[in-house]
Amino acid sequence: MQSTRFYISMVIAISASAAFSSQPRDLPNLLYDPSFESAQVSIAYTPEKVKLYKADIYDYEFEYWHNNPEVKFDSEKTHSGLLSMRIDGPSKGETSTRYGFSYTGSDNIKLLAGTEYILSVHLAGDVKGGGKGVHASFKQISPAELTLTKTKWVKESNWTKVSAKFTTPNNFQRGRIYLIWDIGEGEKVWVDDVSLVPANGEIKQVSTPKIELRGGGDEGPIIAEIRTETPNAVIRHTIDGSEPTLYSPEVFGPIRLHGNANLKAAAFHEGCKTSEVAFREVKVNSRKTGGVPFNPVGFGEDVEQWWSRHIYNPESSNYFEKEIQSPDPVVNVGEIWKQNPSSVTAGIAEALKEIPKTGGTLFFDKKYGPYHITAPLQREKNYYDFTGSMLILRRGDLHFVSNGAVIKCDKMIFGFSSMEYADKGTLSNPPGNFYFKGLTFDGMGKADTAMIWRHGCDILFEGCTFRNYDQDALSHPGTVNITSNSDNAWFRNCRFLEAKNGLYLDGIHNAGVINCYFGPDIQHAGILNMTNNDMAPYSAFQRNSQYVVIHGNEFVGRKGVAMSLTNANTLISDNTASGEYDIFVYAQGRGKSNIVRNLRYNGSGYRIIGNVVENAETFLQLGRDIAQHTWHSFNMKNVVRDNNVRGNECFLKWSPVTDPHYPDYYLIENIEFRNNYISGEQMPQFIMDKDKRECMRNLEIYKNTFSGSRRPLTVTPKGEAVINPNIDFHSNTYKYNHKNVLNDDA
Structure with a gap:
């Protein structure tokens, strides 16, 4: 039988140096960006510096694209760094075919016309001596195709360096580089350190920022x-x-x-x-003057430690006890409305015109209320579209205070935005100092949201009520939506009565919900925190919600979840839930970004402490990727302790969302369950997917008290018993009428 062989081709498309590109690339290092060499899990699925894809194998003769499992990243042999690319030859009996390996999307690699370059690559493994079967070439594509080079071989210990020298023509516009070699049946070749440098060695370095x-x-x-x-x-x-x-x-x-x-x-x-x-x-310090106070985000530290020093924590020595100082001038909206009785904004738009750009305060006297707004929606765009009966753009330092007035509107009332993306293409410096006190917002059964921020900061609501918002709204609105690289938003002593979601906070940092009430007519989630992945290119700070405190709240729901989160470093403490929720806390990591390469969001650092929960079907449900990927200077441990959970069917449920592209996406790690009291007529179970149990690691369940009819088990969603060696049960107390032992630690 004739030996089957692969003919592997690497193709790199190259353009002439011209205008600056938005994704520049270093010429000397074509195979790896150094940051990817330490990210072995991500490497096979994440575009490299020149888009290295496992799926980019194609039939060389017919250009038919298909998946080829013979190409993978490997640590067995490396010329430098941690990984090389390994290509396996065909298996016995396969039909002989020519394959090509393609570098694509590298138009940002710019070469100068009329310049001599050296292309080189290091190969190891079953490479035939003397260069037989291996060829490197440069082909000019435009203005005409032309082969310009020959191949040189140099043996270096266990690696062979293949290099090719070529000169771009004076009329050079675009070219393509080929590296082709012959791999036989059962053979392997490792590829590393592909480089492209000027032959004279002169590579200028960019000036240090x-x-x-x-x-x-x-x-x-x-x-x-x-x-x-x-x-x-x-x-x-x-x-x-x-x-x-x-x-x-x-x-x-x-x-x-x-x-x-x-x-x-x-x-x-x-x-x-x-x-x-x-x-x-x-180093950033807190600020207690000038309106809404500011507390720095605790990047790189434990969320409990951060909260212990926070200006909104009554037990902190740094606690801000004073009244918020509202800026002058103070404009009485009711008096303005009285002077303008036909105002479709109940005098609010007219009052705003009397507030200078430096800021001021709108006072809503309840004797003039309710303030009924009938203005049509306006629309703007700051990366995203947003609407509002009144759009407040490019300004901050606005306070809205009242002695108990009601504002009614069957549409969104306010749309706040920096407009910085529209103006400058960035979202770096949001306007701030927005304060709302003593107001009731009424959606009249039609509006799904009272207001939205597209990029703002230093936002505080105190003693406000949100009622009569659409409970069947599409998408995921809250009565207040805060998104688009917004920071430092807090709600204290507020009431959320009827809505689809109480609050929607997207990718926010330094936020909290303190001593608030979420009523039984919140249909989906009391608090919805999500990841603002679209903002990832505009912030070095991961844009999932981080350093969030949910403390001392009362949840009285009839269905849905008390809180649904894709957060990191979040404290959920001393809350009570008496409604029949499906889930008290649903948490999952955002995982990998599909916008910024090599970005994987942290999903750890939860502290769920001292909550009292009755009759929720599940106390805690974890989705996927509850794991730490950055900030390795501290341990983002997840701690679930001192909770009193009564009448629940399940204490912990793990139900990962399937994503075939990311096989490690299910990871649940580094969780400590201790000193919890769990009781109920139904068996308090730990429910998990037995097929993914190897993805759970470093889970410790100890010093808890389980009281009910049977012992706690780890089971599948179908009730099948599972022994999981990655879960450590020890030192727990059991109070049952009879035993059903699994993972016995009694």
């Missing part, structure tokens, strides 16, 4: 300005001390740092070496 800090001082956020002297270079930055890569967020303008940061920046330009990395350690 300069970081300048302003603002802040002893209190408040700090603004960082980052520049480089190299024209048209792109600056990218990180805030957790990791090295910036081509996939780190781009610097579009001044950056607002709302928490402590280890700020690093590097500059990139095609055809040049990446700059040296600039570094500044940034």
